[in-house]
Amino acid sequence: MADPKGFMTTPREEYPRRPVEERVRDWNEVYVPGALLPIISRQADRCMDCGIPFCHDACPLGNLIPEWNDLVSREDWRAASDRLHATNNFPEFTGRLCPAPCEAGCVLAINQPAVTIKNVEVAIADRAWADGFTPPRPPDRLSGRTVAVIGSGPAGLAAAQQLTRAGHTVAVYERADRIGGLLRYGIPAFKMEKRHLDRRLEQMRAEGTKFRTSTAIGRDLGAAELRARYDAVVLAVGATAWRELDVPGRELAGIHQAMEYLPLADRVCEGDLEVSPLSAAGKHVVIVGGGDTGADCLGTAVREGAASVTQLDIYPQPEAERDEDVEPWPTYPKIYRLSAAHEEARDLETAPAADADARLFAASTLHFTGDAHGHVRSLHLVEVDERRRPVPGSGRTLPADLVLLALGFSGPDRHDGLIDQLGLVLDARGTITRDTDFATNVPKVYAAGDAARGQSLIVWAIAEGRAVAAAVDRALAGTSQLPAPIGPYDRPMTA
Secondary structure: OOOOOHHHHOOOOOOOEOOHHHHOOOOOOOEOOOOOHHHHHHHHOOOOOOOOOHHHHHOOOOOOHHHHHHHHHOOOHHHHHHHHHOOOOOHHHHHHHOOOHHHHOOHHHHOOOOOOHHHHHHHHHHHHHHOOOOOOOOOOOOOOOEEEEEOOOHHHHHHHHHHHHOOOEEEEEOOOOOOOHHHOOOOOOOOOOHHHHHHHHHHHHHHOOEEEOOOOEOOOEOHHHHHHHOOEEEEOOOOOOEOOOOOOOOOOEOEEEHHHHHHHHHHHHHOOOOOOOOOOOOOEEEEEOOOHHHHHHHHHHHHHOOOEEEEEEOOOOOOOOOOOOOOOOOOOOOOOOOOHHHHHHHHHOOOOOOOEOOEEEOEEEEEEEEOOOOEEEEEEEEEEOOOOOEOOOOOEEEEOOEEEEOOOEOOOOOOOOHHHHHOOOEOOOOOEOOOOOOEOOOOOEEEOOHHHHOOOOHHHHHHHHHHHHHHHHHHHHOOOOOOOOOOOOOOOOOO
16 A cells, blocks of 8 residues: 555545537547546555455456555556456456446445546556557467357457467457447447557457457358357357337337447447438437436437437436445445436436436336327326336326437347357346356357346456356366456345
């Protein structure tokens, strides 16, 4: 611990965001460039180097947080990068996209604002790239064994990098035209610019990982044929089967799933399209769903120039502080959080009728109505109580030219035929079953990430990728030195 009194003398200071009026005119990341480094060493000083660092358990990757906080406070960036990358393949992703359950588990957070762990992490990652601390690490020798990884999201990429570095020949198959999964087509550029992804992919190529795009296993290449080609197959296809909203009027034009809408905006940023076919420009937009995907739709619609944007959340508005009786420290609490997108919507007053920023809480959609051409024009909702029962007399109508459904995901998509061709067993939730070694019911086939765990956080996806890589390596080589941070049945800490 570099400064024993740092947590008492230094207040929490977070990565400053650019002014709202400036950042909504572009797709760049929302933070002030270069503003983190001048403050981050002092913020790292706030870490108390606890005897029992609960931040370790709060993060499934088991990040060595007190160690790299201490190194950053001493400005030993190379050593900090080594400790960070020892447990996390992609800290530049998690430092931008993870909601930081580690901070909820920070011991300081018992009675003070937590250490800015996420900001320290991204500062180390960016400094490591800038100073050349992340060269490719190809294996010293090849094992002669081959592995196919299906899916190129964070779980698939983590598994591929670990297995490549262990000496196996790895090919990653992706059905989209670019590698990255939801990191590429789903996460808006204002949350993570794609240059961070491209840079890491170049490192992986230099290490020997092969990438095969525009290849849907089960449709473009038979699952049995792929399985016959490789010594092992890792399924990291994600949980992309979206949940539906079964209410009258759902068939009207102008009602779309969030993951139909967001990838098109990403393609505009990639230069594939001039304008998104589903652009919110000039439209009254309603987003059904209060999670992170809904917030991504919110920030995207604001940048596209929507006439208004309202986000509906069926849950009541959370309190500003954790309820210690219901969600005691160190669990991750459901509290009121103001994301960059919600801050933008609040300041620009995109939804004057909303409860807070752009959100209507405890709101349930009843039905949609449209015009004579069959296009949606309004959404009818009702307020609900804590048991989701309608509150009499609380019905409201919102103008809606574009409705985006962000209701989460139930499991892997089955349209390509991969699951059925392999004969995989699914559980009651629709996710792939597996044993304690991440192996499915099909020999040589393993499952990792959201496809088997269900919809989760990016840190869990990377942890799954690292753990399944260790299991595959052990099966192919008889033993493995690769770390396995979690087991397939581990779950986040809850009360």
